[in-house]
Amino acid sequence: MKRILPVAISxxxxxxxxxxxxxxxxALKQTATEIxxxxxxxxxxxxxxxxxxxxxxxxxxxxxxxxxxxxxxxxIAALLVTTFSGIFIGTRSGVFDFIFRSVFTPLxxxxxxxxxxxxASASYRAFRAKNLQAVALLLAGVLLMLGRAPxxxxxxxxxxxxxxxxxxxxxxxxxxxxxxxxxxxxxxxxLRILAGIDRSHLGSGTE
Amino acid sequence: xxxxxxxxxxxTVLAAFAFVLLGLSFARKRPMRMRPIPGLLAVEExxxxxxxxxxxxxxxxxxxxVAGTTAPPTLAGLNLLAHVGRLAARYNTRLVVxxxxxxxxxxxxxxxxxxxxxxxxxxxxxxxxxxxxSDVQFAYTAATVGLIQREKPATVFLTGYFAAEAIVLxxxxxxxxxxxxxxxxxxxxxxFFMAACDYTMIGEEFLAAGAFISNNPDLIGSVAGxxxxxxxxILALLLGAVMKSFGNNVIFDLLKR
Numbered sequence: 001m002k003r004i005l006p007v008a009i010s011x012x013x014x015x016x017x018x019x020x021x022x023x024x025x026x027a028l029k030q031t032a033t034e035i036x037x038x039x040x041x042x043x044x045x046x047x048x049x050x051x052x053x054x055x056x057x058x059x060x061x062x063x064x065x066x067x068x069x070x071x072x073x074x075x076i077a078a079l080l081v082t083t084f085s086g087i088f089i090g091t092r093s094g095v096f097d098f099i100f101r102s103v104f105t106p107l108x109x110x111x112x113x114x115x116x117x118x119x120a121s122a123s124y125r126a127f128r129a130k131n132l133q134a135v136a137l138l139l140a141g142v143l144l145m146l147g148r149a150p151x152x153x154x155x156x157x158x159x160x161x162x163x164x165x166x167x168x169x170x171x172x173x174x175x176x177x178x179x180x181x182x183x184x185x186x187x188x189x190x191l192r193i194l195a196g197i198d199r200s201h202l203g204s205g206t207e
Numbered sequence: 208x209x210x211x212x213x214x215x216x217x218x219t220v221l222a223a224f225a226f227v228l229l230g231l232s233f234a235r236k237r238p239m240r241m242r243p244i245p246g247l248l249a250v251e252e253x254x255x256x257x258x259x260x261x262x263x264x265x266x267x268x269x270x271x272x273v274a275g276t277t278a279p280p281t282l283a284g285l286n287l288l289a290h291v292g293r294l295a296a297r298y299n300t301r302l303v304v305x306x307x308x309x310x311x312x313x314x315x316x317x318x319x320x321x322x323x324x325x326x327x328x329x330x331x332x333x334x335x336x337x338x339x340x341s342d343v344q345f346a347y348t349a350a351t352v353g354l355i356q357r358e359k360p361a362t363v364f365l366t367g368y369f370a371a372e373a374i375v376l377x378x379x380x381x382x383x384x385x386x387x388x389x390x391x392x393x394x395x396x397x398x399f400f401m402a403a404c405d406y407t408m409i410g411e412e413f414l415a416a417g418a419f420i421s422n423n424p425d426l427i428g429s430v431a432g433x434x435x436x437x438x439x440x441i442l443a444l445l446l447g448a449v450m451k452s453f454g455n456n457v458i459f460d461l462l463k464r
Contacts (some may be wrong), residue, residue: 016273022217024208045285053312057315057335064219105312108345115371118378119399125381126402175394178410181437182392185411187223188433190281195224197231200286200417 007196014194054079140166214464222439227432234428241427244341246388246406247419253386254294263301265360265385266291268367270307270340270347273314277368278295279414281311284367285318287390290363293314294324296331303358304337307347312339333455348372354428355379365392365404366413377403388415 013035019025020032058072085095112183127136146152147163209217233239254445257264268284271277288304295302304319306312316337323332340350341457352375355363361382365373366389372398373389380387390408400407408416411433418426447458 018220022213022220024211026211043272043274046313046459048275050312052310053316053334054339057338060335071353102284104343105348107349108343111345111348112371115374118374119405122381122399122403123379132230152264169394178394178397180440182394182410184223184433184436184440185414186279186392188227188429188436189283189414191220191227192226192426192429193282195227197227197429198286198417200289 003199003202006202011194013197014190018194046055051079138169212464215462219436223433226435226439227429229431230432230435231425231428234424234431237458238424239427241419241430242413244408244412244416244419245414246408247416249386249406250291250420251294253364254291254298254300256299257295258385259299259419260361261304262361263303263358264291264295264362264364264365265305265355265358265380266304267305267348267351268311268315268364269369269391270342270344270370270372272309273310278300280368280390281308281393283414283416285311285314287364287420288315289318289322289364290420292319292347293326296323296326296328297301299328299331302336303354303360305340305347305351305354306337307340308342309339312337334464344370344372348375352379353377355385356382359383360385362423363387364389365400366408366416369393369396369400371396374403386424436448438463 016028016035017032055076055153058076061072062069062076082096082099085093085099090094127134127138127141128150129138143159144163144166146155147161147166147203152159152163187199218265230239231448239295250256254264268281268287268288269277271281272282273285292302294300302319304315306315316334317335320329320332320334323329325394338350338354340347351372356378356379360380360383363376363383365376365380365387369389369391370393373393377387377389377400387404388406388408389404390413391397391400392410392413393409397409415433416428419429447462450456450458
């Protein structure tokens with residue numbers, strides 16, 4: 001029963017939402033909307049559970065007073081200040097606005113900006129000509145950079161054309177292949193779960 | 208009756224379902240074999256590496272939800288987590304997990320608990336090793352990168368749904384000299400994983416991980432069914448290209464319906 005019930009619920013709910021997406025069935029419209037609302041309610045409970053676990057785990061870590069306690073303390077303090085300022089003072093209050101605009105947004109922007117440096121270091125490792133595939137990658141990378149950077153066109157007018165060909169023919173063919181196979185795989189994975197063929201996400205073991 | 212613009216999608220889903228069932232029935236009659244996927248073959252080696260080095264294993268299925276468009280890769284990541292969890296429990300190796308979404312956190316906790324129960328080591332299961340971070344992309348990234356840098360794991364698994372944070376996480380793994388195994392369906396991030404990780408599962412390979420690991424004939428049969436759909440898709444593509452070249456738009460118009 002513990003195994004059958006979740007599979008049955010997944011199948012029924014999935015089927016209703018699929019039918020509602022593809023067909024105009026007025027009788028199902030309301031049910032599909034209700035199910036999506038239930039999803040939000042379940043997510044809210046999951047969030048409360050996760051927040052409580054977060055407080056318990058990091059509370060224990062602070063009590064231990066090891067060298068990582070400071071991280072846990074900062075996390076709990078930030079969580080409580082953000083939550084209480086949002087609930088009791090309001091999301092348009094100065095405190096909440098400060099946290100969002102002056103702390104969260106710049107930090108997120110910094111992380112996003114850092115991807116450029118990570119890309120450079122990853123490219124440095126990947127572009128080492130160790131074998132034939134790496135040589136092809138290196139060549140494509142160099143030609144693409146020369147084609148996209150203004151200096152490439154100054155050196156030779158053919159570089160932008162080669163770069164366009166690599167992007168629009170070689171790269172597009174490969175990426176579309178991956179995209180189509182991923183789309184088919186996604187549909188297959190969904191159907192396996194809906195039909196109850198794949199139950200490993202319910203913790204039924206994988207071996 | 209039919210929603211305009213979604214008829215072709217409905218036919219594709221129905222065809223996929225029929226072919227998945229066909230593959231399943233073939234697999235039950237005659238055992239099928241999946242081609243080896245290097246990233247999955249390396250899982251046991253990766254866990255063994257951590258055990259030998261006495262360092263933890265780090266795993267993240269990403270910051271996404273188990274609902275909506277991010278569900279398939281996140282669930283595939285959780286499937287692999289169950290397997291890695293069992294290996295970690297078997298070899299008494301610490302497994303540290305970060306999860307970004309509350310729904311995924313609840314599921315990951317239960318899946319891992321079950322892995323330890325199956326291995327008879329439920330006393331070793333520590334919920335404190337599963338970190339709920341944030342479903343905000345770069346908050347999750349900051350927490351995960353920090354954890355990788357502090358824990359210095361021997362092995363890092365980044366298998367699930369990842370966006371721009373993929374390269375940051377993969378580079379954090381490389382900086383700690385961890386063996387890294389990645390997999391995602393987000394094809395914009397696959398090149399970054401390919402460049403920065405030791406093993407990368409590309410798109411569908413990753414979604415088929417559960418079938419490969421379990422060696423379950425039903426699951427392998429369903430993956431074979433997907434291949435039949437792909438063959439059909441390739442034939443439709445070729446036919447459509449030839450017909451379009453001769454000015455016939457039948458397939459082109461059918462797909463737009």
